[in-house]
Amino acid sequence: MNLISKILYKTQKISQLISAIFGVFLGFLLILTSSQLFTDFKNIIQGSEQAIGSQFLVINKKISLLNTFNIGNSSFTESEIEEIESNPCFKKVGKFTTNKFEAQASIQFPIENTYTEIRTDLFLESVDDDFLDIKPKDWHWNTKVDEIPIILPNDFINLYNFNYAPGRGLPQISKSTIKLANFKIEIRGIGGNSVYKGKIVGFSNRITSVLVPYTFMEYANKIYGLSQYNNESLRLIVEAKNNELSNVQNYIEKKGYEANSELLKNGKIANLLQAILSIIAFFGAIMIVISVSSLILYIQLSITRSKFEIETLLKLGFSHHKIIQWYAYKIAFVLALVYAINVIVLVFIKSQTNALIETFGFEAPKVLNVYVLLSSFLILLIIWSFQIIAVYRQIFKLALPLKN
């Protein structure tokens, strides 16, 4: 150790230094960990979105009391639809076409030599084929055919099998059986009455409507449609971009729409996680600010304690640059140590969270995020320059002849 170091080391108070450094270390660890975890979780969420494929959402306006009294309007206007179409979160937007005629479906079950008939009003909808999650091979219709292919929501068949049928003593029906069943579909409207055969060709998870081919819907609305129905879109189906789910979520909330929110869960989780992690990072930032100022205070204090030594060194001709350099090296060493220990601790934390994430069946990146490491290094560099500025200011004062 050279004499200069020996002189300046004399006035250091190790306990004070350690507590100041510990603050920097802790604040830094909070920021580093939260940003690393955030990138990890973001990766997972985006990954699972990609695994699912495109996200289709059915959105509608919220029904309020006004709608109940027929004052409010819950249909989408053309400009609203255009706005959604122009939003970069969405790939495409489709309208639902509903039946403007009355329709009833009936089916008969043979039970103990008699027939039990289930009869229900039908609310049919059509949507562009692009938005369907299944493409049954019988899914087409033209005017020469009197059999209408139907896609039922999966929820319907579940509702029947697990709620309705057991309560009524009716048999449960498998999906393949129900495809064999023949419905009667009776249609009444301005153009008269007709009876069609109905055939269930598939089950949709995506759309909770009774779907018929668009060609049929267009034809039937033209022939039987009642004038009191107008051509409004109460619900829209949209295809959202994979990585925009949280933006979609925000957009839908902002506009006061509703969506089948199950699909947006990932987006919601991402938002929640982001909120939690930003709070942690915020406290980390506060801690860093406090601890950096305490580190600056420590250094100022140590320079003040070393005032005699520094002044004497200057009076003997020692360059103030060398003294500032001495402090700069020591602070750089301390901060580099903080950084190194932080990275080691972060690697440990990451191995733990990775293990946790894997128990949930996800896979997180194995290595630390480069940007997290780089930006934290940058923060340290900024902290370092703040310290050096503080040192400069104090030592410059001592280096010139005292004017007063």
Add this chain to the structure above:
Amino acid sequence: MLNSAKEPSIRFANIIPKPLIEVHLEKSIFKSDFAFECGNWYQLIAPSGKGKSTVVGIITGTRGDFNGDLFIGEINAAKFKYKQWSEWRSYGCSAVFQDLLLFPQLSGFENIFLPLEIQNQGSTKKISKSEIELNKNKVKEWAEKLGILNKLDQPIFKLSHGQMQRVAILRALNRKFKWLVMDEPFSHLDEVNTSVAIDLIINEAKSQNAGIIMTSLNSKDLMSGFELITI
């Protein structure tokens, strides 16, 4: 500039220290144009409070609270930046301060050796072992003459004030200098040690072709070969 072979003169151009404006009504080295010439020896004698230490402070660049101009060589010291002050203090003028300014935790040897390390600060290569050994032998010789050789390994705070004063004198001598500026350097020394010390000082100043400025309280302390200046 300061490293040139020719030592610079030190000129007080109408300098009056601000705290002494009321004290000094007549011309002395203050309030006049006075030059300390290269290679000459000066002894400033004045009672307390007349500005002896102030002169040392002005010359070493620790005090700036004066009117008038200080010229070091041809250059007005008001134009000195940090670098020039550092150069002047490390190569130009070597000082024995009244309050000594030794590092209490360091040993006598370390204190005496420090100016060499400071003079070496600009260079990248370290002072070699043999140089250190050579220097140490010279310092030991001096210290033996002054009777403090057995004290030099101890930390300074264990020494008496007189012993510290001798260490401070050795520190000022153990380096290259163009001016030796000493503020009451013998105040705590007996006559024998004082005469040994002044011999060492004069020898070293001669061998380095340097000027001396020394302050004293009493005119009876006047040393032979020195130009007397009363403030």
